Amino acid sequence: MHDALRLDAVGQAAAIRTGELSPRELAEAAIAAIEARDGELNAVIFPRFERALAELERLPREAPFAGVPILLKDLGWRQAGEPYAAGSAVRDGVEDAGDGYGVTRLREAGFVILGRTNTPEFGSTITTEPAAFGPTRNPYDPAYSAGGSSGGSAAAVAAGMVALATASDGGGSIRIPASLCGLVGLKPSRGRVSLGPALGEGWSGFSCPGFVTRTVRDTAAALDVVAGLHAGDPYDAPALPGPLAAEAGRDPGRLRVGYLTAHPRAGVPEAREPAEAVAAAAALLESLGHDVTPGGPEALADPDFPGHFGAIVAENLAATVDGLGELRGKPVGPEELEPRNAAMVAAARDRTAAQHLRSTQWTDAFRRRMAAWWSAGHDLLLMPSLGVAPFPLGWIPADDLTLALGRTAHAVAFTSPVNATGQPAISLPLHRTAAGLPVGVQLVAAYGREDLLVRVAAQIERARPFTHDAMG
Template sequence: MRKTLEDEYSSLDAIAIATGIREKYFSVREITSIAVNKAKKVNPKVNAIVACEYEKAIARADTINIKSSNLAGVPFLIKDLTPYHGLPVRYGSRTTSSDSNVQDAEIVKHYIKAGLNILGKTNTPERGLTITTEPKSSGPCHNPWNLDYSTGGSSGGAAAAVAAGIVPAAHATDGGGSIRIPSSCCGLFGLKPSRGLTITQHNLAECWSGLSVGNVVSRTVRDSAAFLDLIRRHTSSLFPLPLPINNDTKSRNYFYDNLNNKFGEIKIAVVKTHPTGEKIQPEVLSAIDSMANQCSELGHHIEEIEHPVDHSPVADAASRIIGTHIYQSVHEQFKNFESDLDASQLELGTKIMAKRGRKVSADEYVRARDTMTLAEITMQKFHNKYDILLSPVLTSPPVKLGWLNMDCHNTKEYAERFTQYSGFCALYNATGAASMSVPAAVSADKLPIGALFSACNGKDLLLLQLASQLEHAFPWNLVAPI
């Protein structure tokens, strides 16, 4: 029996959908209706979408200019840390306004200009502060691979929506692993772009002094390349990063057009130890070995090393800086900060970060910035010898929901589990380097495992090219069973 468009939809990536629209195999309205029906069917199971405008999206479909970009007409979702007009921005919190009269963030303006059809907003932990998506405000997001398990965070709703086949790609942000961790947990591809490469969010605080950047989670590498082109900085930026100087950098589709260009042998350093000595599960180490072997088969040089940077002071510095921004974003709600904060419905982890941020002095803030700058210099020197560093994304496959609870009063246990589970990603937010999670394996329990590849700041194209090379040579073809 011939498959219908409804049957095929969840296996199509964004480029395939947009191409089908331009070539008139189907219309924007048809594809939007299918996406909406898929969302209505699947979202009650995964809780990926926390605010929607399905009927508006269907009505808007006929007005979209299908020539506005190579992704025009594609159904899309925005993470609920980012303002989008017509829907409230709740930041995963019980304390924020339900006012939907908000101004689009700059990144959203670019998505709309490109002809993406936004269906709604995705689930996120409060203020994006943890690596699982289980906010008290909207409830936990469930992994499409196994509904009892975490999607990762903080872009867990985005990852769940893509893995469940609701949309082919979804907006995500990454301030400490929040694109790469959910990608690993949900069997997706996710690139954290270099600091300064893409347009920023609404203001400096929203990107945590450059720690956080936006992009997408996607099923295919070419989709991530195409979406990166949409938000690539063409004008001034708070953190300007010049692109490599050649004739292609002014191309509208620079990353997409150059994705499959040959790039020769590269040197890849492999790290298989945790930055603070935590145990890495054998299935994860096996996945990293397999990924290293695949890279070797493709002709790249592989060398196992110890990590060149002490992560602990860098993580502490980033935590101080994030804390100041959390304090800045919530303190105006409270007349008497300490007592009113304690009595509020903010989750405990957010309260702790806000209190810590309030106590950070100017001297401590500058020292924290200096610590991150030193790490950046160290990694730049490291990349004079090695093009890319390969490591785990997490120490284990996805954990069960409830295992990492940001509202837990046992704060020591929470901190220990956070460190035990993660620890690899945040360095590259501090240094501003490009970093990506690539699907590497599926565990014995049928849960995805990702591999983390990181390069020097500005080497986003090299990472995308390597990922595309791996995708073509060793197709991951991961489809969640939901």
């Protein structure tokens, strides 16, 4: 592997600015890494190498990331003139016009876009095994899942193809792949990053764009590039005290941290590796001077949450499918969808608009109940990033929907509530199984407090530097 690919994105940008590295040299090294490893991993489904190299001549040279390669998740993150499948064969030949706002800002920051990464069909599950494009494999063990729905992005970054890649998170889809691939993955606060111009919100506000990276400072600096309100956005996150990149070196102070190794909702089994990861992280935080005690928001125990959350997701999926049918001029039939999505769309069609609104109102109340725990004086909640142990490909079966939905519900038990509340949360790669597979832990802050997450995550990273063995 070219030594430059071992640098994080901030380091690569600095090497280009000082002349130690040229944008072409770095782009060609990244392309070579993709060509060498992607045959095994299947992370990059739409490469655009020749176009990317041609664009090097037009880089904004004074931009903060001029010449740094990046990959885009093939869900959201639309790029004008490029293929866009959202993990589905249904989209074949359907064109979308124009860059998304996030892609425009990435270009303005000087990133070199090398292609698009694999994702499950319409991002509706936690493993990247779409029928249309085949499974993405985990660089730590190709028999295992890289997670979803940002699995292609996570596998590419973990394997050292690029230093960072775009992602998005509607129920855990940044944090879960970050956990499984040993990366940093921050789900921003609702409204921090615009979904425009195509959308005002994703999954009724559950979904947020972000990144998977190998370092906290890359996550912070990349979010600085894309964050901000655009005219017409439905809401804006609270203003941060300054650039997130500056927070990575600041002392977080003495924080009050609650932690959960087991989910408080009945019927969610405790998984040994995630529980061990949280216990070790709690001890680390205590050693760093924080007040760490067991416990979390009582609202997490509410047995009605999964039903309301799942109904809202299914209804948004049905709207996506209907919109795609209108765009292509022919309705999308259930036989064109993967069985999981066909079932979700069918369930959504059995619900009324009034029932949808009742679920959103229930979620509004849930958000207030959750927020009360932070308002009562807690700073952070520490939980597993994934409610199950690292799992092999095929563990979420395509042909047994009952088993698939049950396993998925357990897996997202710690992540999906944070999508419903709109709070920021970060997954950090602090643990490995006996077999060497990564296991992440999740820290959740109050709404709008990405600054606090970056401060404490950087403190943890300094105390226990992250390792990235899958880079080769």
